[in-house]
Amino acid sequence: MIGPHLEALTLKERQVIEVPGKPITHAYFLEIGVASVVAVDGEDHRIEVGVIGYEGVTGVPLIMGDARAQHSTYMQIGGSGHRIAQDAFCGAIAQSESLRALFLKSAQGFMIQTAHTALANGRAKLEQRLARWLLMAHDRTTSDAVPLTHEFLAVMLGVRRAGVSVAIHGFERKGLVTTRRGQLTIVNRAGIEQVAGSFYGTPEAELKRLLEGK
Amino acid sequence: MIGPHLEALTLKERQVIEVPGKPITHAYFLEIGVASVVAVDGEDHRIEVGVIGYEGVTGVPLIMGDARAQHSTYMQIGGSGHRIAQDAFCGAIAQSESLRALFLKSAQGFMIQTAHTALANGRAKLEQRLARWLLMAHDRTTSDAVPLTHEFLAVMLGVRRAGVSVAIHGFERKGLVTTRRGQLTIVNRAGIEQVAGSFYGTPEAELKRLLEGK
């Protein structure tokens, strides 16, 4: 039984959802907005390993039987949703086989996304990685606007802010996006998909397969 | 009940364990040797997203309720172990809550490894990534010898063969390893750990926490 435990809330950008090493207090179901899951190491190297939106749920470790956060998770694009306390969430999973199966598939989908992030990080050029990120964000928002500074994009991709600026400028010249200070709007999604090539798409298709047919 | 279904076998290097898009037929428990899990996309970009040795089990998707392989999995360093058919494995997990909990934690450990691979791919230099890989392989072998060509190392790291050759040569000059054709021997593990810095270690520590105490 999850319904009665759900607490509705709005989530502002930068709002922290999980802190590495600390207990996971709630699982968040987003309706609007995008959360970033960022891996951090002991020397403060950091990079985004996945994003979560309406299609998923935060707190993957809870599904795996662990209550400690590995990664830093926070809202990258503000929105709204519901959350459920850790114990209620784990209790629900323990009691309902079908619920557990569902969340396991959702977690599997997130794993695939992380694996492809590793692939993109190792093989793709900055431009392709940026395109991939924009597409993933666009999939999870209702409007075409992506309210983010180049600085934050750079942190997530693990590259220089200046590099992101140049790449976005290139996209703008090609008519793929328009920009305002602190905001970027997707104009030609198909063109961005072309830039991303096969670095985008597989996790999305696989998640669909997992949650639908089989 | 897993015991009666286990089939002992030796595993030669390059032996294929899973093929992307195809059903997973068995879960493999390695005693000796190292398996590589390699993500592939539609344009044949590929990169290793994790390794599995005695500490884990292949076929993570089975644990998550999916019977289709996402990634290419094959033996990178030959060895031996046991395997169990997919249906027996899934049946065992379905029947034993404690078994499922155990494998879920193992899968969680693998997720953490993949996330840190994404981090290393995006942030670390070739030299550091190579060091990280050698340490992960060394953790999973009994001898200090790593029987691999530069070519295969390069494929796993997603870099040029020549780049690996140069980096290994550097390690050799620093007295960290010795090399023979198609083989590399770890001489100074601590020195290699120093090169890898914080790109190595977190997944290892977390797996330990997951499987031991808590």
Added chain:
DNA sequence: CCCAACGAGTACGTTTTCGTACTGAAAAAA
């Protein structure tokens, strides 16, 4: 024993990304 295949050392010009930093415009704060 010889030869073809393979693995590794090396080179070189090119591309990509980096680190850094300065500037001006836009937005927020005073």
Added chain:
DNA sequence: TTTTTTCAGTACGAAAACGTACTCGTTGGG
């Protein structure tokens, strides 16, 4: 409004890694 801060455009030399390719020693098969 004025001041301060934030954000983005841009520059430039340096470092890292790339693609390619040639050589040569090892190794295993014929």
